[in-house]
Amino acid sequence: MSAPPAGDPRPFTVFAARVAACRARIEGVLDRALALPDPGTARLRAAMRYSVLGAGKRLRPTLVYLTGESLGAPLASLDAPAAAVELIHVYSLVHDDLPAMDDDDLRRGRPTCHKAYDEGTAVLVGDALQGLAFEVLANEPMEGTTPQARLQMIRVLARAIGTSGMAGGQAIDLAAVGQVLNVAGIEDMHRRKTGALIECSVLLGALAAGVTGGPQLASLESFGAQVGLAFQIQDDILDVEGDPALLGKSTGADAAHAKPTYPSTAGLPAAKRRAKELREAAIAALAPLGTRAGALAQLADFVVNRAS
Amino acid sequence: MSAPPAGDPRPFTVFAARVAACRARIEGVLDRALALPDPGTARLRAAMRYSVLGAGKRLRPTLVYLTGESLGAPLASLDAPAAAVELIHVYSLVHDDLPAMDDDDLRRGRPTCHKAYDEGTAVLVGDALQGLAFEVLANEPMEGTTPQARLQMIRVLARAIGTSGMAGGQAIDLAAVGQVLNVAGIEDMHRRKTGALIECSVLLGALAAGVTGGPQLASLESFGAQVGLAFQIQDDILDVEGDPALLGKSTGADAAHAKPTYPSTAGLPAAKRRAKELREAAIAALAPLGTRAGALAQLADFVVNRAS
Secondary structure: OOOOOOHHHHHHHHHHHHHHHHHHHHHHHHHOOOOOOHHHHHHHHHHHHHOOOOOOHHHHHHHHHHHHOOOOHHHHHHHHHHHHHHHHHHHHHHHOOOOOOOOOOEEEEEEOHHHHOOOOHHHHHHHHHHHHHHHHHHHHOOOOOOHHHHHHHHHHHHHHHHHOOHHHHHHHHHOOOOOOOOHHHHHHHHHHHHHHHHHHHHHHHHHHOOOOOOHHHHHHHHHHHHHHHHHHHHHHHHHHHOHHHHOOOOHHHHHHHHHHHHHHOHHHHHHHHHHHHHHHHHHHHHHHHHHHHHHHHHHHHHHOOOOO | OOOOOOOOHHHHHHHHHHHHHHHHHHHHHHHHHHOOOOOHHHHHHHHHHHHHOOOOOOHHHHHHHHHHOOOOHHHHHOOHHHHHHHHHHHHHHHHOOOOOOOOEEEEEEEOOOOHHHOHHHHHHHHHHHHHHHHHHHHHHHOOOOHHHHHHHHHHHHHHHHHOOOOOHHHHHHHHOOOOOOOOHHHHHHHHHHHHHHOOOOHHHHHHHOOOOOOOHHHHHOOOHHHHHHHHHHHHHHHHEEEOHHHHOOOOOOHHHHHOOHHHHHOOOOHHHHHHHHHHHHHHOOOHHHHHHHHHHHHHHHHHHHHOO
16 A cells, blocks of 8 residues: 555545455465465465465455455455455466566566466466365355355356456457557456456455345446456556556556557546546445445545555 | 277167267357357457367266266256366366477367467467356256255366366476376376366266265265276377377377376386276276166276277
8 A cells, every 4th residue: 555545544544454454364365275285286386375475465355355344244254255356366467477478577576477487387377276266265164155145256256257357358458469449449458357357356245245136236346347447547557657666567568568558548647537537436336335335435546546 | 989898889889879969969068158249359259169169079078967867967957067077178278288388289180279379369268268167167057956066066176177186287297297207106197187177077967966975976986086097098098009090189299298108107008907907996986876877887998998
């Protein structure tokens, strides 16, 4: 959390402490999920731990925790979905960094998985992390959650990462290199590649709290969609004018890869306006939830104001 | 089905027709599962269909169908697990064929996915097929199956493809290139890389039939484990002395890649003895199921006598 949002600093301190608690908690949950008892595959398991543990903003697990808590879910019921979305996120980073994809050497301030290990191992790390996400979601204790709600969580996650979501977004991203997209095309790509899993994180938090349908779930879905798109536009903005030391990766990568982005398509001022507009829309979508959704509104603020 | 097993030809004809029916059925199920309505990702979806449809023995779906039918499950309840195991199998083939893994150009008689498309697309095809397998298993109609049994199926599948199963087996396989393994090491690698998903196919058929524990499930688990290992040893044998025209891929690939195999470790005669021994053990494991398991016994026969 490097950039406090505008407004009264006191609630932000409370919020920042809550986010820090989410980060600490998910680190322990992921550490346990990756304590795989298997002497035959030490290198693969080490590469999985290297890729997952010790770094990252943990935005997606934080969204699971904050959403679930806002709706009264016990923390223990949120660990499994929080771990699942982060395992999926890391799998996608490891594969996206491969030479055949974005060919990146640095991630979260460290050599990417295929640089620290090798390409074959990096493919397997992503593959195994995806499977582990579903295993955790199907298997780990989730107090008070019915089998039906758990199945719904698995469906929501699987849909978010398929061709209409994350994998489809990455395919569009690969095909877009050197191409010109219009703003609608950029937004579609961003909504799938990044937005779908962020929206899914909000939905999993709600499902774990027993909110399996109705207007509350629709509000949260809308919130998640706006925050997800805002997050990726802010990512594009930081790739233009962010601080590499804070980001843990080099900036200018999108331009170097000839990737169309929101700023390259619409200009930097329009990108900033759009991010703020989405923040407003996200916060407005929370209105039916009342004061319970305060932390989620602060998270929307953070997403657009973050410097890393 | 190119090599009929020894014995009375009449039951084999019936069996062969049943296997052919399973193959025809799964082709339609997979075709529908891959009719993904998404105009933005035509190339990714075409590459997924190219990789999955129109070729392959479909051994794993056939095991789901034969096991489930033997235990009285309606065919319609077996389509989703049958599709899931084949989607997982094809994802693993597409990733294993990548240049960073086994670097194969030919698969099922056709150019491999990364040759027909490109490497980045092949990574995404595997990723999306894995997610689709879980989506199908969580989402598709499965008449008479409880949410609990469906969750158990997802757990069994996730475990079979993780570090202690398929992904771990491929990691061991990658690390074993140029190395000498002993017979126990070869068997451990084969049980994970190939055996775990074949065993899982048998278990999913049983779970769909409502057999969620007890001695019947244990018998079938043992059957699946022996057949899975036998299948991979026969694969090793065919790579030495098979007919490339029947196999749809070149032989001698294991030796060319300096991969330790059962024949390279123990010799061809010992490999053939071990395959037959596993067939006997597999059939013996079926004894508690009585005559209902006749088709499964014939499948064990086929696995060891197949020429492709």
